[in-house]
Amino acid sequence: DVKVTQSSRYLVKRTGEKVFLECVQDMDHENMFWYRQDPGLGLRLIYFSYDVKMKEKGDIPEGYSVSREKKERFSLILESASTNQTSMYLCASRPGLAGVETQYFGPGTRLLVL
Amino acid sequence: AQSVTQLDSQVPVFEEAPVELRCNYSSSVSVYLFWYVQYPNQGLQLLLKYLSGSTLVKGINGFEAEFNKSQTSFHLRKPSVHISDTAEYFCAVKSFQKLVFGTGTRLLVSP
Numbered sequence: 001d002v003k004v005t006q007s008s009r010y011l012v013k014r015t016g017e018k019v020f021l022e023c024v025q026d027m028d029h030e031n032m033f034w035y036r037q038d039p040g041l042g043l044r045l046i047y048f049s050y051d052v053k054m055k056e057k058g059d060i061p062e063g064y065s066v067s068r069e070k071k072e073r074f075s076l077i078l079e080s081a082s083t084n085q086t087s088m089y090l091c092a093s094r095p096g097l098a099g100v101e102t103q104y105f106g107p108g109t110r111l112l113v114l
Numbered sequence: 115a116q117s118v119t120q121l122d123s124q125v126p127v128f129e130e131a132p133v134e135l136r137c138n139y140s141s142s143v144s145v146y147l148f149w150y151v152q153y154p155n156q157g158l159q160l161l162l163k164y165l166s167g168s169t170l171v172k173g174i175n176g177f178e179a180e181f182n183k184s185q186t187s188f189h190l191r192k193p194s195v196h197i198s199d200t201a202e203y204f205c206a207v208k209s210f211q212k213l214v215f216g217t218g219t220r221l222l223v224s225p
Contacts, residue, residue: 102163
């Protein structure tokens, strides 16, 4: 059974803290994604990676960075958390390069920044 | 770049009634469309996808969608819903190497 896991389901941080969100997939997928989900806005792509050490900006990369040192792990970093980064964060992975393969999602991390 | 529009933010329906969730996409030469579902407190999972071929696509849990090129639509349907279908449904379109998601439609099924 395919699996994408995220390090935390719920996280509470203070403004200005550095925050790490970890995502691990066990399917040997080339592509990994970080989205944020907000009511009324749907899913918005923050960053994605199509290979180890490769990264591409998505639609809303400001205030975020990512790291992919190993194929199975994709980390999202909030360098200095702000209240407007309170959101649900979803990680996904996908095989192949055609772009039409199924994306597999983790359960999400609900982040509250105080 | 491609985009999708989900006009209904919420659709209430009674159990065993039919339902249609609407999705319209921006016109393009070729288009690849998806429906994903998010059950409460879970990530998204694929319901169905249209890549080519038959315009009627069947998915999991009794859902189906029809690709309509002239109306640039890809509406999701189910002839008889269950309480367990209560979830948020997202339409998505392939844009370059990414998926662009709609804003979601919350389906609320009541007994």
